[in-house]
Amino acid sequence: MRLAQLIVLGLVMGVAAGWWLQRDGAPSDDTGARPLAVAQTSAAADSARAVPVEQATTAIAAPAPAATGDTPSGLLLPVQGITPSQLQDTFTDARSEGRVHDAIDIMAAAGTPVLAVADGHVEKLFDSERGGLTVYQFEPSGRWCYYYAHLQRYADGLAEKQTIKRGDVIGYVGSTGNANPEAPHLHFEVHVLGPEKQWWKGESINPYPLLKKGD
Template identity: 50%
Template sequence: MNRIGCIFIGLFAALIAAAMALVDFGGSGAARPRRAAPVTVERTAVPDGMLTLPVQGVAWREIAHSWGDLRGGGMRRHTGTDIMAPRGTPVIAAAPGSVEKLFFSRGGGGITLYVRSPDRRLSYYYAHLDGYAAGMREGIAVRAGQVLGYVGDTGNAGRGNTHLHFGIERLMPGEPWHRGRSIDPYPLLAHGRPQG
């Protein structure tokens, strides 16, 4: 065989190997999930570090930046900040506003609470709560630092994985509480100031 024939056979074998690497022959028995699209970060008018850390007694250094991490087997991106704490730790308002919605989602955030900013442009999302603070109801005004509820593991948090999922969404004034565009809350939280 001449030199060109050897090169041709080598290229053909490499092409076959590359094609086979892209094909799943079902050896694992599980379908590969499609990966979630990247998260687009919205700019926000809230200056960095102007929000209160929403879990009492937790310091800035104790939270991790998990925005955009893959969740649900790679099917979705994380659009919030998880703040780990023991069950029953008070969850406090990160900013003033009014309680827009008390909601339960079995497969999502579990026991949740949404606070709408006074200008109605932001919604603060508190999820996986163990319960609400006494007297908490839709429509009431809350101040930054006010107890809203308590850390839990409801919804898709996973049993024993007690934490607060804190999210922020940008809204147009007429948009409902669940139609916003996610903003990364991590850089907006009060750096280094534990609450409580």
């Protein structure tokens, strides 16, 4: 009986010793598993980051230009006494700080009346550092905004949300803002409005060919 117990005890000790030897001698799974897990996690993170980057790229993509023919027509030349033949296309002229001139400058004597180019309403009257005294006009459909800048003063009684008609005097040529006092002029822009209809936003289009077709 005692002999049988000794044999069983010996077998148990042998199995235990073999298990300890195998544990101590075998390479740890953790040392190999961790880099793999990190690599998989990193790859998954990179993949997850890739989607927002693509989405962001799409979100900040430049808006498509206005469709051909999607421009206002029948605009009145906005400076009294100036003819289409006197206009110069200054739309892409370079400006300070790397800016591009998104407008046409119409040279005229200070105090010359500035006229509304179309029917619409005064969306905003604003005195800015660069533009000086300015008028933002929306036309009735809300598709286009007309911007008049460097005004000497506004027409008497002009107010925001006021309805104006093509040819109405809205102000007078000046050199307020960053304009050269020795070269008074009207800075005039045309914007294609987005769905938000915000007066400080919009895609600029060249006013020169539009005014050349006017009266």
